[in-house]
Amino acid sequence: MSGKKASRAAATEKKGKVLEIGAVVTNPGSSFENKTGGWRAMRPVWNKEKCTQCMICWMFCPDMAIPQKDGKRGETNFDFCKGCGICKSECVFGAITMEKEKK
Amino acid sequence: MINALPERELFAPGHSACAGCGAPIVARIVLKIGGPETIVCNATGCMEVFTTPHPRTSWKVPWIHAAFENAAAVASGVDRALKKLGTRDRTNLVILGGDGGTFDIGFGALSGMLERGHKATYVCYDNEAYMNTGIQRSGATPKYANTTTTPAGRSVHGKTEFTKQLPFIVAAHGAYTATANVAFPQDLADKLKKSFAFNGPSYIQVFSPCPTGWRHPTDQSIEIAKLAFKTNVYPLYEIENGILKINRKPTQATPIEEYLMRQGRFKHLTKEEIADLQQHVNADWERLLKLEESGLRIF
Numbered sequence: 248m249s250g251k252k253a254s255r256a257a258a259t260e261k262k263g264k265v266l267e268i269g270a271v272v273t274n275p276g277s278s279f280e281n282k283t284g285g286w287r288a289m290r291p292v293w294n295k296e297k298c299t300q301c302m303i304c305w306m307f308c309p310d311m312a313i314p315q316k317d318g319k320r321g322e323t324n325f326d327f328c329k330g331c332g333i334c335k336s337e338c339v340f341g342a343i344t345m346e347k348e349k350k
Numbered sequence: 351m352i353n354a355l356p357e358r359e360l361f362a363p364g365h366s367a368c369a370g371c372g373a374p375i376v377a378r379i380v381l382k383i384g385g386p387e388t389i390v391c392n393a394t395g396c397m398e399v400f401t402t403p404h405p406r407t408s409w410k411v412p413w414i415h416a417a418f419e420n421a422a423a424v425a426s427g428v429d430r431a432l433k434k435l436g437t438r439d440r441t442n443l444v445i446l447g448g449d450g451g452t453f454d455i456g457f458g459a460l461s462g463m464l465e466r467g468h469k470a471t472y473v474c475y476d477n478e479a480y481m482n483t484g485i486q487r488s489g490a491t492p493k494y495a496n497t498t499t500t501p502a503g504r505s506v507h508g509k510t511e512f513t514k515q516l517p518f519i520v521a522a523h524g525a526y527t528a529t530a531n532v533a534f535p536q537d538l539a540d541k542l543k544k545s546f547a548f549n550g551p552s553y554i555q556v557f558s559p560c561p562t563g564w565r566h567p568t569d570q571s572i573e574i575a576k577l578a579f580k581t582n583v584y585p586l587y588e589i590e591n592g593i594l595k596i597n598r599k600p601t602q603a604t605p606i607e608e609y610l611m612r613q614g615r616f617k618h619l620t621k622e623e624i625a626d627l628q629q630h631v632n633a634d635w636e637r638l639l640k641l642e643e644s645g646l647r648i649f
């Protein structure tokens with residue numbers, strides 16, 4: 248191992264990051280650990296009274312932040328919602344409004 | 351209709367696509383229809399970068415990162431390997447590439463895969479430019495669009511060429527060919543099902559808005575995708591056994607201006623340029639209608 252390579256390997260090990268051969272990633276779906284909700288400037292507010300459970304928002308959310316279970320829409324997952332507003336724009340029943348995110 | 355799509359999610363959140371990006375919606379639908387027995391070969395581009403920030407991944411199915419230009423070649427090898435293993439029939443093989451990786455740099459590999467007749471589904475998420483490296487023009491970029499390599503200046507107003515008609519080039523190889531749009535998930539799902547059932551190569555080109563590169567508010571991605579359909583800018587059709595079918599027609603075509611003016615990349619257009627694009631869109635649409643009406647086997 249060249250000096251440079253050896254020191255790089257040592258640095259990687261020190262950080263506790265030992266790469267798999269071929270940089271293979273062995274934990275499917277692990278981006279889940281990445282909470283992208285911190286990006287949000289606007290927050291979608293869901294009005295359950297107006298909601299008809301049509302699932303349009305569920306289908307178009309690019310961040311899987313609107314869950315569906317047994318045909319019913321669940322609460323928005325703010326760990327991942329980036330506040331794009333697609334759900335608000337696509338909900339034909341006006342059941343979603345956008346509010347400024349308070350931090 | 352939308353409820354008919356499976357609830358299962360094989361695509362995990364926490365990816366780093368820009369807010370409002372269309373590409374993750376494409377990936378989600380592909381996996382909803384492909385299911386757990388899907389293998390994905392992904393060309394370099396936004397989709398690959400935002401789904402696999404090392405050491406994490408959004409994919410819950412086997413996924414291979416190819417280079418920018420060779421995703422279809424990698425998938426060709428996977429197809430052969432699966433045949434050898436005897437598992438080809440129960441596996442759905444998908445290639446995902448951006449329009450740059452598909453129309454331009456990966457075009458040779460795609461053509462080879464089609465010509466050799468590999469059973470695989472090539473899905474191009476078409477955001478109409480090389481987005482991951484900062485909005486450079488591709489063969490899919492529309493005429494007059496402002497990109498970093500075709501800037502809208504005083505004498506030249508964006509890209510000077512029309513879009514390459516890739517679906518027709520693909521169809522000429524004998525592949526099952528279809529266009530689709532993120533705003534019409536059920537139509538995309540139906541086409542994916544058809545392609546998985548087809549014992550040969552398939553190509554599905556999906557209109558996929560990029561708020562960052564097209565310069566529109568993030569909440570408008572789906573509205574703009576619907577307008578691309580309503581204006582006939584991006585017709586929904588398929589070419590199966592060489593015969594063209596338009597899957598959905600707008601009741602009355604919306605003037606193209608409504609689509610263009612929603613996006614910063616077209617803000618600089620003059621009345622004449624809008625008319626030029628409108629004429630081109632009309633001519634393309636007429637041609638599609640005539641081809642469909644003729645019932646001719648075009649390839």
Ligand SMILES: Cc1ncc(C[n+]2csc(CCOP(=O)(O)OP(=O)(O)O)c2C)c(N)n1
Binds near residue numbers: 394447451477
């Ligand atoms: C051979 C090669 N040339 C250039 C690059 C740099 N590069 C990485 S992604 C990319 C653009 C990808 O564009 P596209 O296929 O349209 O996908 P998008 O990013 O728009 O989703 C480029 C040029 C590369 N990775 N490999």
Ligand code: SF4
Binds near residue numbers: 293300320
């Ligand atoms: S789109 Fe609107 S009405 Fe439909 S499920 Fe979502 S919030 Fe409810």
Ligand code: SF4
Binds near residue numbers: 307309334
């Ligand atoms: S604002 Fe965007 S990311 Fe958040 S729930 Fe709505 S569609 Fe999903």
Ligand code: SF4
Binds near residue numbers: 368
């Ligand atoms: S640059 Fe465009 S295509 Fe790439 S992640 Fe952002 S919105 Fe999506």
